[in-house]
Every structure is written in structure tokens, then in C-alpha cells.
Amino acid sequence: MEFFKMHGLGNDFILMDLTKQEWPEGRNLPEYARRLCHRHRGIGADGLVLIRPSPNADVFMQIINSDGTEAEMCGNAIRCVAKYLYERGGIEKEVMHIETRAGVMIPRLVVEEGRVAAVQVNMGTPRLEREEIPMIGPGGMVINEPLVLEGQTFYITAVSMGNPHCVLFVPDVEQVDLYGLGPKLENYPSFPRKTNVEFVQVLSRNEVKVRVWERGAGPTLACGTGACATVVAGVLNNLTGRKVMVHLPGGILDIEWGEDGHLFMTGPAEEVFCGHIPCI
Numbered sequence: 001m002e003f004f005k006m007h008g009l010g011n012d013f014i015l016m017d018l019t020k021q022e023w024p025e026g027r028n029l030p031e032y033a034r035r036l037c038h039r040h041r042g043i044g045a046d047g048l049v050l051i052r053p054s055p056n057a058d059v060f061m062q063i064i065n066s067d068g069t070e071a072e073m074c075g076n077a078i079r080c081v082a083k084y085l086y087e088r089g090g091i092e093k094e095v096m097h098i099e100t101r102a103g104v105m106i107p108r109l110v111v112e113e114g115r116v117a118a119v120q121v122n123m124g125t126p127r128l129e130r131e132e133i134p135m136i137g138p139g140g141m142v143i144n145e146p147l148v149l150e151g152q153t154f155y156i157t158a159v160s161m162g163n164p165h166c167v168l169f170v171p172d173v174e175q176v177d178l179y180g181l182g183p184k185l186e187n188y189p190s191f192p193r194k195t196n197v198e199f200v201q202v203l204s205r206n207e208v209k210v211r212v213w214e215r216g217a218g219p220t221l222a223c224g225t226g227a228c229a230t231v232v233a234g235v236l237n238n239l240t241g242r243k244v245m246v247h248l249p250g251g252i253l254d255i256e257w258g259e260d261g262h263l264f265m266t267g268p269a270e271e272v273f274c275g276h277i278p279c280i
């Protein structure tokens with residue numbers, strides 16, 4: 001099997017194009033993803049990305065987290081898929097349609113001298129209903145609501161970008177016990193589909209600093225859907241404007257929540273290497 005190792009701000013993926021090669025019958029996908037993503041015994045990645053044919057778009061993007069669970073959407077991976085398709089996959093369109101389990105997303109490519117320098121993705125509209133991210137209690141949205149964890153109260157805002165996010169505003173992200181709190185919030189019983197967790201420090205109305213604990217992957221250097229969820233939560237809590245520079249450990253994503261309700265994420269994508277692995 002041919003694969004491409006790519007990353008978006010250090011959030012790294014193994015891409016396999018299943019429009020060009022056969023997926024061997026009977027392979028256990030979660031087990032295979034765990035094995036390939038392993039940092040010591042595999043290629044190493046935060047997730048496995050499978051590019052499949054789609055009847056509704058240029059391709060379908062399937063994302064499997066490094067723990068073998070499937071995610072609905074991934075912002076950094078979709079920029080990598082767009083770059084791969086343009087430079088390697090024979091789809092030389094500057095506007096693409098990529099289907100995901102969260103719907104069809106629309107990447108626009110910034111091409112310089114034949115190479116993809118950056119990608120802006122229309123990430124669709126956020127979903128804010130409790131039903132989307134079921135919490136205790138009926139109806140409405142979850143904006144700055146208390147959540148008690150081991151006797152400590154945290155105030156959370158829940159945003160779905162197709163995948164679930166729990167956003168917490170803190171005075172200083174460097175002081176957050178990410179490895180202690182991250183997994184406890186990810187698995188908190190109010191989130192039946194588990195959740196991604198973003199700790200956010202507001203630097204100004206148009207700049208924030210974020211540390212992420214990802215569902216199914218743990219601490220990552222960046223999260224595109226998380227950056228979008230952060231800006232939605234910032235606006236709902238009246239802490240930020242709608243156009244925000246999001247500083248993540250791996251670099252900067254520019255996020256804009258348009259007046260039409262759509263989120264636009266702009267950032268880079270990089271290819272690191274490619275190779276072949278046996279079909280086992």
C-alpha cells in the first residue's frame with residue numbers, strides 16, 4: 001500500500017488514496033490504524049486518513065484517530081487531502097468538494113508556482129444544540145455552563161463542528177494540567193460520543209492561545225475543528241470578535257465566522273515523506 005505522511009501545523013496524518021489502490025478485504029481498520037499510527041512501532045501519526053470515491057463530491061475523506069475510533073471531521077487533515085489531491089492525486093482544481101461524515105466541505109487552494117501554499121476551507125456551520133452534544137438537562141445551548149469534575153467547577157461551552165468540542169476559557173493555558181484534565185473531560189459521562197477539549201486564553205478580541213486534548217488522539221500540536229469551535233465559543237461568550245488568529249502549539253490558524261454562519265479556516269499543509277507498506 002502506498003501512503004503519504006503529511007501534517008497541518010504538526011497535527012500529523014498517514015494518507016492512503018483508495019481511489020487508486022485496493023483496500024485488502026478483511027482488514028480490521030481500527031486495529032490497522034492503531035498499528036500504523038503508533039509512534040514507536042508504526043509510521044507514527046495522530047490519525048489515518050483514507051481518501052475514497054464519493055458520488056457527491058470530488059472524494060470522500062474518512063478519518064480514523066490514532067486509537068482506532070472514527071471521527072466525523074478533521075480540519076487539519078482536510079487541508080492535507082486538498083494539497084495531496086492537487087499535487088499528487090490528479091485533481092487540479094483550486095476549489096474542491098470533499099465529503100466527510102460531517103457533510104461536504106469546500107477547500108479553496110492558494111497555489112503559488114504550481115504548489116499549494118495554503119488552503120482556506122469552508123467548514124460549514126457549527127451546531128450548538130444540546131441534542132448535538134447531549135448534556136445533562138433539556139434543550140437550548142451549552143454556553144459557559146458549570147461542569148463539576150472531582151469537586152472542581154469548570155465552565156464549558158459545547159460546540160459541534162460535526163465532531164464534538166468542549167471549550168474552556170482560562171487565564172493562562174500554560175498553567176493548565178492538560179494531561180490530567182484532558183482525558184477526564186474527554187470521557188466525562190455527559191459526552192456520550194466523548195469530546196475534544198480546548199483550553200483557551202484570550203489575548204485580545206482577535207487573538208487567542210489554545211492547547212488541545214483531542215478525542216481519540218490525546219495532546220496534538222493543532223486542531224482545525226477545535227480552532228473553529230474556539231472562535232464560536234469566543235463569540236457566544238462575548239470574548240472575541242468573529243475573525244480571530246488562533247495560536248496553537250504547532251502554529252497559527254486564521255479563523256473567521258462569517259455573517260452567513262459559515263466558518264472559514266485558513267492554514268498550511270505539508271507533505272513529509274511517502275512510502276510503501278506491506279498489505280498485512
Ligand SMILES: N[C@@H](CCC[C@H](N)C(=O)O)C(=O)O
Nearest residue numbers: 071074075076163223224225
Ligand atoms: N485534529 C483534528 C480533529 C481530528 C478528530 C478528532 N480527534 C475527533 O475525534 O473528533 C482537526 O484538525 O480538526
